[in-house]
Amino acid sequence: MSTTDAAHNEAALGFIGFGNMAQAMARGLIESHTCSGSRITACAAHFDKLQKNAAALGVQPAQTAAEVVEASDLVILAVKPYQVAQVVESVRDALANKIVISVAAGCDFDFYETILASGTHHLSTIPNTPIAVGHGVIACENRHSLTEDEYALFTGIFGQIALIEPVDTKLLSTASSVAGCGPAFAAMFLEALSDAGVKHGLPRATAYRLASQMMLGTAALQLATGEHPGAMKDAVCSPGGTTIKGVAALEKGGFRSSIISAVDATKGE
Structure with a gap:
């Protein structure tokens, strides 16, 4: 087993926001045996609903975004685009030491550079719902601040359940239209x-x-x-x-x- 394989077998994932897309991603990872539910933590606006959805997948529910960040190596920002800035504000400093993956449409590299702490490692992506059954697509911005090892960790995990297709920033919305819509x-x-x-x-x-x-x-x-x-x-x-x-x-x-x-x-x- 390579170092990267070992890392992705041990990495902890966190979802800030646990709506349809986040659940599809979690389901795909769990049902493909890429990641166990015990290594996934999630938070959402309505805790009662979160508990029910998390229990169905064996995911660990959290009360706050801060708890998710603390428990995770990769943090997936899966809230609505208009909520991203407000959510990030509460955990801005904590995210500086994490791998931040966005699945919020329209939130690109330049946007995150303005709201995340300087030096935070982040990547903007657009996944689609077939990821739930291991046949997804993740269009990702080819401009990012992940290290080579961090990007390999991301692809090592999500490449198990999706085609990962890097595109220029200007084409990310078109890739979203084709694969996401x-x-x-x-x-x-x-x-x-x-x-x-x-x-x-x-x-x-x-x-x-x-x-x-x-x-x-x-x-x-x-x-x-x-x-x-x-x-x-x-x-x-x-x-x-x-x-x-x-x-x-x-x-x-x-x-x-x-x-x-x-x-x-x-x-x-």
């Missing part, structure tokens, strides 16, 4: 495809399984081969066959332009 768009496609199956006689549970496995398999095939999606589409479209007729119907309905417009909408364009 994308699960909602994909779920809509899954639902629509399943509805079509039901319309033509498939039981709904069967339609969902077929559509979900098809999406999983198609994505896995592209990642494994690096093949252009257009070539993958062409490989299924026999001349005069049923698939090309379906593709033509999608094009007639503005399928591609609708997806692009959806991403544009997330960016306010």
Whole structure:
């Protein structure tokens, strides 16, 4: 076992904020056996709700952000973006000796440089919800202040449950639109495809399984081969066959332009 492997097997994680994304991250780490719940501490605004959510995962609940920071090597800031500055203020000095990972959208390196103590090591990221089942994406800003070993610790832990994709600061919001908002768009496609199956006689549970496995398999095939999606589409479209007729119907309905417009909408364009 390497030094980095040993470190990530022993590192303690803390979540300041334990909403849907933080719980998805914790679940992914625990269910993949990357990290036990006993090594994860979390706090949230409503302690009663936190206790229930923490108990479901075996995570340690804390009353305050200060308790989380004290118990953790890596501190994940998982509150709403507008709450970040206020939350950090109460633990600013304590965070100076920790690895700080942000999952708050729109909070980049320059922002944290203004609210964290000078010299604090931090990295801004945008994860997505499939991280809960070990198939996530974490887009991260390629500008950060982590040391080489600290960054290796971060990737060693979260690389077990997500593709980690560094991008330029100016592209972080676009990466968030594609990977972070994308699960909602994909779920809509899954639902629509399943509805079509039901319309033509498939039981709904069967339609969902077929559509979900098809999406999983198609994505896995592209990642494994690096093949252009257009070539993958062409490989299924026999001349005069049923698939090309379906593709033509999608094009007639503005399928591609609708997806692009959806991403544009997330960016306010």
